[in-house]
Amino acid sequence: MVDIPESHPRYESLLTRHRIEDGVEHGITSQQGLIAQGRGEAFDYLLGEQTIPSADEAARVAAAELLLADHPVLSVNGNVAALVPSEIVELAEATTAEIEVNLFNRTDERIERISTHLREHGADTIKGLTADERIPGLDHERAKVDGDGIYDADVVLVPLEDGDRAEALAEMGKTELVIDLNPLSRSAETATVPIIDNIIRAVPNMTRHARELRQLPEEDVQSVIDAFDREKALASAEEAIRSGE
Numbered sequence: 001m002v003d004i005p006e007s008h009p010r011y012e013s014l015l016t017r018h019r020i021e022d023g024v025e026h027g028i029t030s031q032q033g034l035i036a037q038g039r040g041e042a043f044d045y046l047l048g049e050q051t052i053p054s055a056d057e058a059a060r061v062a063a064a065e066l067l068l069a070d071h072p073v074l075s076v077n078g079n080v081a082a083l084v085p086s087e088i089v090e091l092a093e094a095t096t097a098e099i100e101v102n103l104f105n106r107t108d109e110r111i112e113r114i115s116t117h118l119r120e121h122g123a124d125t126i127k128g129l130t131a132d133e134r135i136p137g138l139d140h141e142r143a144k145v146d147g148d149g150i151y152d153a154d155v156v157l158v159p160l161e162d163g164d165r166a167e168a169l170a171e172m173g174k175t176e177l178v179i180d181l182n183p184l185s186r187s188a189e190t191a192t193v194p195i196i197d198n199i200i201r202a203v204p205n206m207t208r209h210a211r212e213l214r215q216l217p218e219e220d221v222q223s224v225i226d227a228f229d230r231e232k233a234l235a236s237a238e239e240a241i242r243s244g245e
């Protein structure tokens, strides 16, 4: 692993690359995950590698949705596990959500490795291996979910997804919280709450908001959700990317 000086102007971005490389080396992240990271980086560069105000608002709304859910679940793939393992565990704790591993390039070995990695970062129970239910309308490996996990959830966080599972989960009537740097991706467009931000910033932001919101009465948390305009959030991210401001 190369030592990156913290003074380097693109320190965060280089550190992120190393986490993904490391993930591939340890059988956590798929090789396609490297390509996905590259796509994300291009958008992040155009966003100025910062959380724009509309993305921070969306992170707050997503935190509110998790807090008011009956059964919230955070879906984790190989990129998420490599980039934000302890941050996902902290978000699960702050919102009493469950964590389920769900993979596009699914093998039991990768699920085991990701579960072990998350346990090493503080997680207790990890779902995803039972896979006794299927998301209707999907014919690839991502359809495989736990009956008492994603299948039963009312609110699901689906970061760095391809669009068709996002659409299938929406068809099941679930509230979908999506983290994706591309505001034009199908998952962002399908989401109840699209958070157009890098996952390395979005997940800690959600946890910070959740810790603050859980002190408030339920009606106040609900009003955060009611005031959200998803179309406006998507348009403002697209505008920031196109204008570079």
Ligand code: PTJ
Residues within 6 Å of the ligand: 029, 030, 032, 033, 034, 035, 036, 037, 038, 039, 040, 041, 043, 077, 078, 079, 083, 102, 103, 104, 105, 106, 159, 160, 161, 162, 163, 179, 180, 181, 182, 185, 197, 198, 199, 200
């Ligand atoms: O671990 P697996 O087997 O489940 O595979 C996961 C990947 C990520 C390979 C798979 O889901 C995939 O191919 O995803 P896509 O279709 O490339 O989509 C990934 C989306 O996430 C793209 O729209 C990227 O812009 C976005 N993205 C990539 N890195 C980040 C990101 N969004 C937020 N933060 C990032 N760091």
